[in-house]
Amino acid sequence: MTNYYNFRNLSVIFVDDNRNMHMLMKSILLAMNIVNARGCYDAKSCLAKMLEDPADIVILDLSLNPENGLDLIRRIRQGERGVDAYTPILVVSGQTKLSNVVEARDAGATEFLAKPVSVGSLYDRLVWMVENPRVFIKASEFIGPDRRRAMRGYEGMERRK
Amino acid sequence: MTKIVQMEGYEIHHPKFTLKTKVDKSGGLTLEEMEKRMGKKMAALTEQYLASIPAVIEIIDTALSKLEKGKGGIAEQEALFRQGHDLKGMGGSFDYPIMGTIGEGICTLTSDDIELSKLNLALIRVHLDLLAYVAAKRIKNDTDPNAAPIIAALAEAKPK
Numbered sequence: 001m002t003n004y005y006n007f008r009n010l011s012v013i014f015v016d017d018n019r020n021m022h023m024l025m026k027s028i029l030l031a032m033n034i035v036n037a038r039g040c041y042d043a044k045s046c047l048a049k050m051l052e053d054p055a056d057i058v059i060l061d062l063s064l065n066p067e068n069g070l071d072l073i074r075r076i077r078q079g080e081r082g083v084d085a086y087t088p089i090l091v092v093s094g095q096t097k098l099s100n101v102v103e104a105r106d107a108g109a110t111e112f113l114a115k116p117v118s119v120g121s122l123y124d125r126l127v128w129m130v131e132n133p134r135v136f137i138k139a140s141e142f143i144g145p146d147r148r149r150a151m152r153g154y155e156g157m158e159r160r161k
Numbered sequence: 162m163t164k165i166v167q168m169e170g171y172e173i174h175h176p177k178f179t180l181k182t183k184v185d186k187s188g189g190l191t192l193e194e195m196e197k198r199m200g201k202k203m204a205a206l207t208e209q210y211l212a213s214i215p216a217v218i219e220i221i222d223t224a225l226s227k228l229e230k231g232k233g234g235i236a237e238q239e240a241l242f243r244q245g246h247d248l249k250g251m252g253g254s255f256d257y258p259i260m261g262t263i264g265e266g267i268c269t270l271t272s273d274d275i276e277l278s279k280l281n282l283a284l285i286r287v288h289l290d291l292l293a294y295v296a297a298k299r300i301k302n303d304t305d306p307n308a309a310p311i312i313a314a315l316a317e318a319k320p321k
Contacts, residue, residue: 094250116253
């Protein structure tokens with residue numbers, strides 16, 4: 001019998017400034033049996049929620065009006081206000097140029113998923129993150145998952161088509 | 162506790178907890194079951210998304226009209242880009258990829274590397290009209306019989 005990962009115990013925080021995206025993401029996570037999903041619209045409430053009850057994974061958009069998702073990634077990696085700096089961060093963004101992916105990686109993102117998002121693409125990326133944990137590198141100018149092991153990038157999306 | 166290995170000029174941290182320690186290796190749903198669950202909700206979600214499009218059109222029209230009258234500035238350009246960006250990301254997610262294509266076009270026409278005075282307002286207006294048409298006719302993608310003129314117009318509506 002084939003076994004499938006049970007995500008039920010995962011705690012997720014997702015950050016996006018768009019109400020429709022909240023609706024969609026909450027439904028996708030519920031469909032994946034992730035019942036402990038908290039949404040927030042900005043960096044401040046994300047950090048507050050992380051402190052209140054640490055998340056196992058943070059899913060965020062790069063374009064947070066008026067903030068920048070990259071700044072939020074850096075603040076988490078610095079452990080601002082005592083949040084867990086090792087929290088896996090999945091960027092889900094419509095900004096899909098190579099430069100955007102590289103910027104996210106250099107800020108400390110764990111993985112990158114291009115919008116449009118679906119159950120299939122998110123599931124694919126979560127399974128990848130579970131099965132391929134990355135060590136963290138702390139240097140003078142960088143803290144985050146080891147960049148020498150590439151993020152999955154677009155590969156998963158292409159496979160799902 | 163996190164194991165830390167000291168290297169020359171940097172440290173390697175091995176966090177104690179990984180996602181693997183937090184998910185069960187069995188008892189989960191198959192992807193097919195997840196997609197089936199999601200499929201049941203998708204129609205209602207799409208309706209809510211479509212209900213939000215008139216407000217998007219209004220925001221784009223307001224910003225674009227100001228620019229056309231010479232009264233707009235960077236704030237209007239950014240507002241257009243933001244709406245285009247959201248359409249690009251969400252059109253496909255809500256099963257309306259053609260809206261995503263229109264959004265991508267708006268992003269290209271309003272990105273911050275284009276000077277305000279050089280914005281192609283007429284082409285942005287074409288994209289707005291196409292968005293209104295697609296929303297009114299509920300055209301999802303290029304397989305829709307009503308999509309042909311939209312596809313042709315989008316192909317034409319590229320900066321020369």
